[in-house]
Amino acid sequence: MTHIDVTVDGITRHGDVEPRRLLVHWLREDLGLVGTTVGCDTSNCGACTVLVDGRSVKSCNMLAVQADGHEITTIQGLADGDEWHPVQKAFKECHGLQCGYCTPGMVMASVDLLSENPDPTEEEIRNGLEGNLCRCTGYHNIVKAVATAAAEMKGASA
Amino acid sequence: MIPSTFDYVKAGSVDEAVAALAEAGDDAKVLGGGQSLLPVLRLRLNAPTVIVDVSGVDEMRTVADEGGSLLIGAAVTTYEVMHHDAIKASVPLLAQAAGLVADPAIRHRGTFGGSCAHADPAGDLPTVARALDAEFVIAGPGGRRTVGASGFFVDYFTTAVQPDEVLVAVRVPKLDGWGAHYEKFHRTAQAWAIVGVAAAVKVEGGTITGARVALTNMGPSPVRASSVESALVGGPATQEAISAAAQSAADGTSPTSDTHAQADFREHLARVLTARAVAKAAGI
Ligand SMILES: Cc1cc2nc3c(=O)[nH]c(=O)nc-3n(C[C@H](O)[C@H](O)[C@H](O)COP(=O)(O)OP(=O)(O)OC[C@H]3O[C@@H](n4cnc5c(N)ncnc54)[C@H](O)[C@@H]3O)c2cc1C
Ligand code: FES
Ligand code: FES
Numbered sequence: 001m002t003h004i005d006v007t008v009d010g011i012t013r014h015g016d017v018e019p020r021r022l023l024v025h026w027l028r029e030d031l032g033l034v035g036t037t038v039g040c041d042t043s044n045c046g047a048c049t050v051l052v053d054g055r056s057v058k059s060c061n062m063l064a065v066q067a068d069g070h071e072i073t074t075i076q077g078l079a080d081g082d083e084w085h086p087v088q089k090a091f092k093e094c095h096g097l098q099c100g101y102c103t104p105g106m107v108m109a110s111v112d113l114l115s116e117n118p119d120p121t122e123e124e125i126r127n128g129l130e131g132n133l134c135r136c137t138g139y140h141n142i143v144k145a146v147a148t149a150a151a152e153m154k155g156a157s158a
Numbered sequence: 159m160i161p162s163t164f165d166y167v168k169a170g171s172v173d174e175a176v177a178a179l180a181e182a183g184d185d186a187k188v189l190g191g192g193q194s195l196l197p198v199l200r201l202r203l204n205a206p207t208v209i210v211d212v213s214g215v216d217e218m219r220t221v222a223d224e225g226g227s228l229l230i231g232a233a234v235t236t237y238e239v240m241h242h243d244a245i246k247a248s249v250p251l252l253a254q255a256a257g258l259v260a261d262p263a264i265r266h267r268g269t270f271g272g273s274c275a276h277a278d279p280a281g282d283l284p285t286v287a288r289a290l291d292a293e294f295v296i297a298g299p300g301g302r303r304t305v306g307a308s309g310f311f312v313d314y315f316t317t318a319v320q321p322d323e324v325l326v327a328v329r330v331p332k333l334d335g336w337g338a339h340y341e342k343f344h345r346t347a348q349a350w351a352i353v354g355v356a357a358a359v360k361v362e363g364g365t366i367t368g369a370r371v372a373l374t375n376m377g378p379s380p381v382r383a384s385s386v387e388s389a390l391v392g393g394p395a396t397q398e399a400i401s402a403a404a405q406s407a408a409d410g411t412s413p414t415s416d417t418h419a420q421a422d423f424r425e426h427l428a429r430v431l432t433a434r435a436v437a438k439a440a441g442i
Contacts, residue, residue: 018163019163019164020161020163020164022196043193046261055237062192066192066211126347127347130262130347131261131348
């Protein structure tokens, strides 16, 4: 067992983990943060996307021991109290989800995209989300949601 | 799936990493960004007993300007390669190709050195290293050695790096005064290259005076299209001359047939993409 100290959604968490423990399994099974989902075995789908020190990472493709000393944000740490993050709101308003399985990862990847490019074109949104697969929506409403969130966030900061 | 058990060593220096590998014996693996190794472990295609994590080794995280070349640490991430000012200015081919690797989340963790050490025949960055005659600095129990790109990539997923060695850095010559372009063909988003072409040309007074062309996924490791290079040099920088030179792009290659493409289609792609890549590199 290896001891780790990780800030998850603003709270410092301590754990003793086997080195082979995947970050996503530590989040889901040890911390009970089941908002982050697992959709594949090959690191293709992006359902498990979280932010590590502010940048998107597939949490199925990182060991929990590698998170030691770092800061993780999951979908469950995005809202400000009862107030949803603009990206979360936009996914709801634009019907950017159907079954919802890909949504936690889609939202986190979108937050990362907008933090780097606050005013993306449609093409930039599609490219920015290329690591996230959705089997339901056909992506159009997801792209709309990200554009809507971008406009909303720009308005808020103006 | 869950990987089988292993011990985890976080190396603080290259020497520590080499010592940990020596102590562990045959069953150890170096961990860079983990973006290829972790899927391998999860699918249980490999089950090392010791993992030596080099992602935090300072020396391997830096980019040093050596005048005529950049010495890029093996643990510099693909994302950092895309955005690093000196790399963008002096080796734009590498920065551009890095932006076409995988997807943003994978690029945030995957490393330049890991990509080269992994040596997937469809990997994009090994081809750029081959086109530019990069040099690989490798550390092992006997000290350090430098291997040129032509000797580094040995076979499918096989490089000159031995199991008890660590790839420390890649020395990439600067491309001052050259134009360059990486052309990647893939059918879906976030996909490996079916074929890719890295091209760099120097044009002086309308004449091509230097040319480097290397191909992705046209054999077990990156291939230099030397007949294209020699056909280009001395000729005019026109679409016509470039398309004619690109006709020999597939000569001497050995592409495979798989679910993505048959070998003859890959040969066709090599010719078409070479013409495109060279034309873009020449600014036409
Ligand atoms: C979904 C997906 C899509 C991808 N698409 C592409 C793509 O389009 N193009 C592309 O080029 N790549 C692609 N990749 C691969 C990605 O670029 C990886 O980051 C890269 O191949 C490996 O780099 P890494 O640092 O993650 O290495 P790791 O996964 O840590 O290691 C890979 C191998 O290299 C060895 N290694 C790593 N670092 C060193 C070192 N310093 N010294 C010695 N040995 C070392 C490891 O032991 C292991 O055998 C994709 C990966 C995934 C999961
Ligand atoms: S679960 Fe599919 S990428 Fe992580
Ligand atoms: S909403 Fe069902 S997978 Fe995206």
